[in-house]
Amino acid sequence: MRVIIKKDYKEISQEASRIIKNLVNKKSDTTLGLATGSTPLELYKELVRLNKDKEISFCNVKTFNLDEYYGINSSHPQSYRYYMKTNLFDHIDINQNNTFIPKGDLNVKEVAQYCQLYEKTIIEAGGIDLQILGIGGDGHIAFNEPGSSFKSRTRLVALDKQTIQDNSRFFTDIKEVPRFAISMGIGTILEAKEILFLATGKNKAEIVAKALEGPITSIVPASILQLHPKITILIDHQAASCLKRYSHYQFIQEAEQEIGTPLF
Numbered sequence: 001m002r003v004i005i006k007k008d009y010k011e012i013s014q015e016a017s018r019i020i021k022n023l024v025n026k027k028s029d030t031t032l033g034l035a036t037g038s039t040p041l042e043l044y045k046e047l048v049r050l051n052k053d054k055e056i057s058f059c060n061v062k063t064f065n066l067d068e069y070y071g072i073n074s075s076h077p078q079s080y081r082y083y084m085k086t087n088l089f090d091h092i093d094i095n096q097n098n099t100f101i102p103k104g105d106l107n108v109k110e111v112a113q114y115c116q117l118y119e120k121t122i123i124e125a126g127g128i129d130l131q132i133l134g135i136g137g138d139g140h141i142a143f144n145e146p147g148s149s150f151k152s153r154t155r156l157v158a159l160d161k162q163t164i165q166d167n168s169r170f171f172t173d174i175k176e177v178p179r180f181a182i183s184m185g186i187g188t189i190l191e192a193k194e195i196l197f198l199a200t201g202k203n204k205a206e207i208v209a210k211a212l213e214g215p216i217t218s219i220v221p222a223s224i225l226q227l228h229p230k231i232t233i234l235i236d237h238q239a240a241s242c243l244k245r246y247s248h249y250q251f252i253q254e255a256e257q258e259i260g261t262p263l264f
């Protein structure tokens with residue numbers, strides 16, 4: 001694991017955008033895995049700016065989102081399709097036919113087959129080159145809640161009480177928060193060639209420490225990321241504040257700067 005601790009949210013977002021820019025400039029038909037939530041918002045703003053300044057082009061890029069609420073349609077202001085359109089896709093030069101997000105308004109009987117198709121579409125796109133990931137307060141990645149199988153694939157899932165509570169800030173009433181979602185599985189996520197994990201702020205500090213330094217357990221789904229061979233953990237001082245090996249990570253970062261190549 002490559003752990004980079006930055007001063008604040010802005011610096012994390014800038015570093016993340018630099019990593020994406022370098023990748024897309026090297027491989028114009030990159031397949032990106034995208035996340036939602038408040039954490040990647042500043043990264044998306046930065047990508048919009050870079051695209052306007054012609055420092056990056058998304059013309060040949062394909063994207064796959066991790067998840068979508070189930071039970072709302074794509075025009076709902078809290079749907080992840082709406083989030084992606086308003087925060088990124090409508091402001092960059094991407095072909096929106098190349099942006100894939102699970103559909104949240106299918107009949108329950110259609111879901112299993114649709115999820116298989118989603119997985120197949122990822123494979124046909126050559127797999128995900130770089131997956132952006134955040135972490136939920138309970139350690140979930142995408143909507144893989146505690147107890148999810150490490151081999152899980154894209155499927156219909158139920159949200160935990162804590163996630164419903166956490167995400168209620170985006171809805172006028174907690175009763176409006178969907179109870180279900182369609183989510184890439186942990187097995188799907190681990191197949192990404194590279195992962196960029198982002199976390200910021202004091203309220204993520206304890207769960208980040210459990211995920212990065214605790215035992216690998218399905219109770220903390222993000223802990224499985226310890227097994228990924230090419231993952232960059234980009235966190236700010238606050239989110240890093242419960243890490244036991246905080247100073248070790250900084251020491252290694254200095255070594256990385258000295259040698260001039262990423263050390264995973």
Ligand code: GLP
Nearest residue numbers: 036037038039134135136142143
């Ligand atoms: C949602 C998403 C996750 C995201 C998490 C954290 O539950 N499904 O992909 O990582 O929220 O969100 P935030 O960045 O707002 O803390």
